[in-house]
Amino acid sequence: MSARLRFSYSDLHQTIADGAAQIVASDFQFDVILAIGGGGFIPARILRTYVEKPLIAISLARYHPDEPPSDVPHKLQWVDGVNNMITGKRVLLVDEVDDERTTLAFAIGELLTEGPTEIGVFVMHNKLKEKKADYPDFVKYVFVGKDIEDVWVDYPWDARDIIQHEKDAASGGLIEVNEEEAQAAYRN
């Protein structure tokens, strides 16, 4: 058995609304929302409802499908063709979770070469754990929807059975599951 956190769509939407309120109340001004796909697609789209800015996306995969697994994410889609919304602009980078910060640190490092004037970060969830990288000084604003404990999270968009997922989420969120069954029930 192992522990899993299951949040409902509605919970997550509210967490993003809470994060958006922090962004709006802050001094951070930005020109564009940049979603880090796949995980950041849904949080970024919901966030856009509260902070009305243009939304564009990059897509990072954990590794290149044709190469051996590595710690360096693979750029499935990068900012080609939308550099004009990055270079000399203020960018709000959005991802679903700050886990070990590998993806975020990679995305920020690569984005810096495009010459933005500012990069802010919004993560829906921040796992309370040690990170493999610090945010560079260039990143002055980091917004967190909610701090969560360091357990595996099943997000609703990865659920093969959404009815069961929402039931589990409604029953408190943190549940004990059979590892094999959980892996079959989610695409993550």
Next chain:
Amino acid sequence: MSARLRFSYSDLHQTIADGAAQIVASDFQFDVILAIGGGGFIPARILRTYVEKPLIAISLARYHPDEPPSDVPHKLQWVDGVNNMITGKRVLLVDEVDDERTTLAFAIGELLTEGPTEIGVFVMHNKLKEKKADYPDFVKYVFVGKDIEDVWVDYPWDARDIIQHEKDAASGGLIEVNEEEAQAAYRN
């Protein structure tokens, strides 16, 4: 007063699961999922759970922010840098709703110039109404999650108050609302 359809996140996830089952059962083979943002971001990300293909995105706005309103969508983000996943490839284009088909027809027309070998379409909802364009013969597969009547739809990701939205959705979906209040409650 005016009528609005309000679907819960869970409803929509299930509609996409139903659509995915049609795709999997069909003869349509594809290499990549191409989301049409902003509306297609969330449906495409959920769809990916059921059809495991790389997910990339374009983003179309109703019109250019610096130009007079027009019927021609504005390409906020196009396929620059990901042409290698379009040219000579089979693409599944995903949007949230086929309304008058303006956005979809535009996206397909533009995509054809990139030389894909096949384009299939998945829409979460199809509004039962007259369309401003037919799908070109090149598009052999069109998958619809659910046909819906021709009324305004409030999607959960556009809700400023998600608790109220989910309540309305749970009470049957089609509701009569005060137009001004509804416009303030949703970003659409």
